[in-house]
Amino acid sequence: MAKRRQLFEGKAKVLFEGPEPGTLVQYFKDDATAFNNQKKGTITGKGVLNNRISEYLMTRLGEIGIPTHFVRRLNMREQLIREVxxxxxxxxxxxxxxxxxxxxxxxxxxxxxxxxxxxxxxxxxxxxxxxxxxxxxxxxxxxxxxxxxxxxxxxxxxxxxxxxxxxxxxxxxxxxxxxxxxxxxxxxxxxxxxxxxxxxxxxxxxLKTNEKLDKDRFRRDLGGIEEAYQEVARRLGILPESGPNDYQGPETIQ
Missing domain, CATH: 3.30.470.20 (ATP-grasp fold, B domain)
Structure with missing residues (x-):
């Protein structure tokens, strides 16, 4: 497991020092929060799915000329980004x-x-x-x-x-x-x-049923949260074949 210096931890992600100057490693957690951190929980596999979904959408936006901080996905839960x-x-x-x-x-x-x-x-x-x-x-x-x-x-x-x-x-x-x-x-x-x-x-x-496929299922206790995130990834054609917990993230050094 790689050892990297942790720089910041937010509600859904952790930032570590990158391998090169001007880069960071962004790690996606399974933690979920709502109402400005008043409600907290865990959505199993969320970090893996969000990593893949965000990678896909950032890449597509880059293709139409939108500049982003995204460089590349490193593994199931991490991506390399530019420091901004x-x-x-x-x-x-x-x-x-x-x-x-x-x-x-x-x-x-x-x-x-x-x-x-x-x-x-x-x-x-x-x-x-x-x-x-x-x-x-x-x-x-x-x-x-x-x-x-x-x-x-x-x-x-x-x-x-x-x-x-x-x-x-x-x-x-x-x-x-x-x-x-x-x-x-x-x-x-x-x-x-x-x-x-x-x-x-x-x-x-x-589009047809107005079923919610996002974090509102967590906010409003609707259930089926993991399935909703998976459905978005499935429709985008990027549902990971690996299990959601196959990568636990780097060991933090102080």
Whole structure:
């Protein structure tokens, strides 16, 4: 088992030093959280599935010119990524009313929106990730106006592509969260897509039945969580043939 220095542990992933300068190893856990860490649990095999799903989607986005931090998958639970400076803003793109949007405005879940809505949230767990405006982002220096324009343009392009991709496999992309980072190369900086894209941060409904195929099954105690994640991977054609617990991750050194 490889020994690597752990740099950060989040709710769903662990970051380790990478094999080369400017790289990190991102390890996907089976831990599940909801409501800003108020609800905790484990989804068996989630880390393996999210690793594969995110690899697939990041690769497809790279093929259409979306720059990402993803380099390659290393094994069942790890991928090599470029080290970036995370922009502390979560971008949420909503295509159909669901979740907090339905609650805030007392609109029935499943209501189609006349156009996609983009919302920004300050990435700060201790503050419960409050919703913010473009003015907050630029005034507090979280991103510059040109960076924000680039983030918005990329987010809408990602939404268009993923909406079509999921429709092609009978899944409706209800809403999803994106994170971006600053990648420095030879004194040049560019904004790239970071974090992950998986059923952890996407709402995915079956096109015909509206069955939920995402982390809402955990949030709402609907059961069938592992099966939902597996179904997404199966439809994408990337369901791992190996068992979900065949790789336990690297040994941490201090």
């Amino acid at each position: 400076e995370i922009v502390p803003v979560e971008v949420v793109i909503r295509n159909i009313v669901a979740g907090s949007l339905a609650k805030r405005f007392a609109i029935e879940e499943g209501t189609a929106l006349p156009r996609s809505i983009v919302e920004y949230y300050y990435k700060k767990d201790e503050l419960d990730d409050p919703m913010i405006s473009e003015e907050h982002i630029t005034a507090f220096g979280w991103a510059t106006p040109p960076e924000l324009d680039e983030i918005m343009a990329m987010s809408l392009r990602i939404n268009d592509f993923l909406t079509g991709l999921f429709l092609g496999i009978g899944i409706r992309l209800i809403d999803f969260k994106l994170e971006f980072g600053r990648l420095w190369e030879d004194d040049q900086m560019r904004i790239v897509l970071a974090d992950e894209i998986s059923p952890d941060n996407c709402r995915l409904w079956d």
